Amino acid sequence: MIDTIASIIGLGLPWLFGALVLRLLIPVTPLGRGVLIAGYGYLVGIIASTVLLRALSASGVGFSLIAVLFTILPLFALLIWANYRWSAAITTPRLSDEWLTLTAWQWVLIIGLCSLIVLRFYHLALEVWWRPLFGWDATMHWATKTRVFTEWQQLMPFVNYDVWLTQPADRVFTDPHPNYPLTIPLMQTWMNVFIGEYNDHLMNLPWLGAYIALGLLLAGQLRALGSSLITTAIFTYFLLSLPLLNTHIALAGYADVWVGIYYFAALLAFYQWATTGQRWQLGLAVMTALVLPLLKNEGLFWLVTFIPALAALWLPARRLFILLGSATIAGALLIWLLPADMMIAGHRLAELNLGWRFDAFLPVLRSLFLFDSWHLLYWLAMGLLVINIAQRQQWARPFIAVSFALFTGYGLFFLLFLTTNYANAAAGDTSVSRIALHLAPATVFWTWLLFQQVSQTSAVYSADPACNKSFC
Template identity: 30%
Template sequence: MAMLILALLLPWLTGSLWLLWLESFSTNQTEPNTPRILGYGFFLGNFICASLLYLTHFLLGLLSFVSISALLLFLSCVGFLLVWQRTGYARLSIRFGFPTIKESGKGLALLLITLMVVHLFFAAYDAFNRPLLPWDAWTTWTYRAKIWFQNQDLSSFVSTSAWLGTNATDTYTLTAHNYPLAVSLIQLWPSLAMGTWNEGVTAIPGMVAGLALVLALYGQARSLGYSTLLALAGGYLLISVPLLDAHLALPGYADIWLGGFAGLGFVSLLQWSQSRDGVQLFTGLLFLALGFFIKREGSLWLAIGLAFVIVQNLSWKLLIALILASALAIFSGHGVVNLPGLGRLGYLDGAFYVPGIHAIRLQPQDASLAVVTNLFVNGSWNLLFYYLSTMALLQFLPASRQTRRALLSFVLLLSMVITTIFFLSEKGIWLKDSTAFGRLLLQVLPALIFALLIEWRAVFSTTEHSRDTVK
C-alpha cells in the first residue's frame, strides 16, 4: 500500500512543482493558486511519468518502478530549486487554508463540498467493486497495459494482417493498434508499484483525475476573483454530470484523461481571454498539445484551440479577410497544408483533414433530432445544456466586449466541430447509440462549465466583485 501511495503522489508532486515554477512567471498572481496547481499538476505529472516509462524502456529496455521513481524525484527536486530561484523560499510555501466565506454562505459551501465528496465516493466504490466493463478498456487501453505488465516489456501492437505475417512472440494485435500509448502507460504505473496486476489498482489514477478536474476548475474560477460559492458551484456542476460519473465509476476509457488535457487546456485559454495572463495562454496550448498523445481527437482540439487564440487577437476586419482567404483557398483546391511529421490539415475534395484523425468525408446526415435527444432528453448531462442554452441567449444582455467575443468564438468553434462531424459526415451514425457524441463533448466538459461561470459572472455580478483571497 505504501508503494501504491508513492506511485500516486510522486508524479503528482513532480507535475505540481513544475506548474508552480511556470506560474511564478505570471504577473497576475501574487501567491500560488493551490487548487489550480494541484489540479493541473496531477495531469502534467502523470504525463511526465508515462513519458519516462516509455523513454527508459526505449533507451534501456527497462520497466523499473525504482528507476522511474528516482527520475521523478530528481525532476521534483529540480522543479523545487527552480521555484526557489524564481520566488525565494518565503513565497515557495503553499498554504492550504480555507478562503474567507460570509457566515450566511458557509452552510451552502459545506453542502456543495459534501455533495462532491459523495459523488466521488460512490464512483470510487463502483470502480473498485465491479469487473472491468468498458469496451475500449478491455480491448485497448487496459488490455495493452496488462500485456505490458505480464511481459515486463512494452510489447508491440500491430494490425491483424501484420500480426498474421510475423513469427515474433512479443508482438500482439489490436484493432486500435495505432492509438497513442500514454493512457495505457498511466494505467501500467500503479501495477508496477504493487508488483502484481490488479484491475482495481489501474482504476485509481482515473478516479483521482475526477478530483483533479474539480480542483483545477475551482482554482481557475477563484483566480478570476469569482466568489467561493460560485467556484464551488462550478465544481459541483462538473462532478454531478452523469456521463462524467459513469466514466469514473466504469474506468478504463481515455476520455477522462483527454478531459484533463483538452478540457483544462480550453479552461486556461478562456481564463487567458479574460485576464490576458500569458502563463495561462502557454498552459492552455501546452495541455492541448499534450492531448495529442492521449487520444487521436487531441489533434482536433489543438487545432480548435489555435483558432480560438487567433480569433481573440485579430480585429474583425482581419478575421473576415482570413475567412474569405480560407474559402478562396478551398474553392481553388489549395485548402490543405502538409504539416511535417503530422499529416494533412484542411479541406480538399469533399474531405476534412486533421493530423492524427482519418479524413472526415462529407456525407450529410439528418441528425437534428438525435442531437436534441442526446443533449436535452437523455439523462447523460442533467440540465447542463439547458443552462448553456440560456447562457447563449444571455449573450444579448450587457457584457464586456472581451467576454462576449471569447464566449461566442468558443461556442461557435465547438458548434462547427459538432456540425462537421455529426451533420456533414458519415460519422453522424455514431449518434444512434449515443456513445461517441457524448464522449466527444465529455472531452471539453470542464471548459463548457467554465464558460457558463464566466457568463454568469458577467451578467449577474457586473457590479459586485469578490474580495476573497485565493488560498
C-alpha cells in the same frame, strides 16, 4: 493491502512531481494559488510519468520499479532543492478576506456542496477500487496495450491484423485500434509498475485523481478570476456532478474524460492569459493543449480550435470573419480533393464515407438537451446566452476568443455526426455524449463567463436606478 499502498504511492509521486514543478513557475500573487498548483500539477505529473516510461523503454532499461525509482528520486531531490533555493516559491500565498464576511446561509451552502462532492467522490472511489476493468472500449483499445507493456516491461509494437499475421507471434501484437496513442496505456502501466503486476482495477486510480484535479482546476482558476466563494462552489459542484462525467470516472479506463479535462485546463489557462497577460498561464495553456493529440487521435481537432481563438484575440472583426470563412471553404475543398486513403487524426477519409446525413441532427440535439447525461448544462448555457444578447452585453476579446474556440469545437462535433458514418451512431444514441464529454467541462466554464456577465449587469442595475431596462 500492499498493492493498495503501492498504488497510492504510484499515484502520489507524479502528483507531487507536477506540484513541485508548478510551485516554481506559478507566482504567489493569485488567489487560489495552492489549488491551481494541485490541479495543474496533477496533469503535468501524470503526463511526465508516461514520458519517463517512454524514455526508459527507448533506452533499453525497461519498466522495472528500480529503474523508475533511480530515475525519479534525483529529479525529486533537484526539485525540492530548487523550491527551497528560491524564496518566491515558498512564500505563503495570500488568503481572501471573503471567508470572514460569509453569512450563515452561505456557509451552510458552501459546506453542503463540498460535502456532496466528497460523498460523490467516495462512491466513485469504491467503484474504481472494487470494479474490474469494464469490458467495452476500455478493454478493447487501451488495456490490451497496458497488459503487454506491463508483462514485457517495455513498449511493444502493435500493428493491424493483416500485418500481425505475417509477423513472429512473440514480438508483435494487435488489437482493434493499434494506432491509438499510448498515453492512456502508459498511465495504467505506471501504476502496474508500482503494484508489481497487471491489476485491472487499481491501475485505474489515475481516473480518480483526474476527478479531484478537475474540481481543483475550476475552483482555482475561478478564484484567480475573482469569482466569489459561493459562485465558485456552485459551479464546481455543477461540473463534478455531471452524470456522464461521473460515469466515465466510475467505469475508468476510457480516454474521453482525459481529453475533456486537458481541453478544459487549456481553455481556462488560455482565457486567463488573454485576460491578464500572465505568461505562466500561457505556459499552462500550451502544455495542456499539446497533450491532446497524445490522448486520442481526435485530440488534434480540439487543438486546432485554438487557432480561431487566437485569431479572434488579435484580428479586427472584419478580417477575422473573412479569414475564418476562407479557411472553412479551403478546408472543405481540401478534404474533397484529398485522396481516399489519406489519414486524418487516425481515420482514413474513405472509411468516413463523407456525405450529408441530416437525419442525425435531431438525435444529436436529443443527446445534448433531453438525455440525462448533462442535466441542464446546455439549457443553462443557451439561456444565459440569450439573456446576454438581450442585455446587449459588450463582450471582451478574451470571452470572444474562448467562444470562437468552443463554437469551432461544436462545429466539428456536428460535422462529425452529420457528414460521416458516425451518423449511424447518433441515430442509435451512441457515441454522441462520449464525444461531447470532450467539450462539456469547457462548456461549464463558458457558462460561468456568461453568468458573470449577467450578474455584473444585474448588480449595476441594482446600484444605479437611472439605468434603463435595456442597457446601462
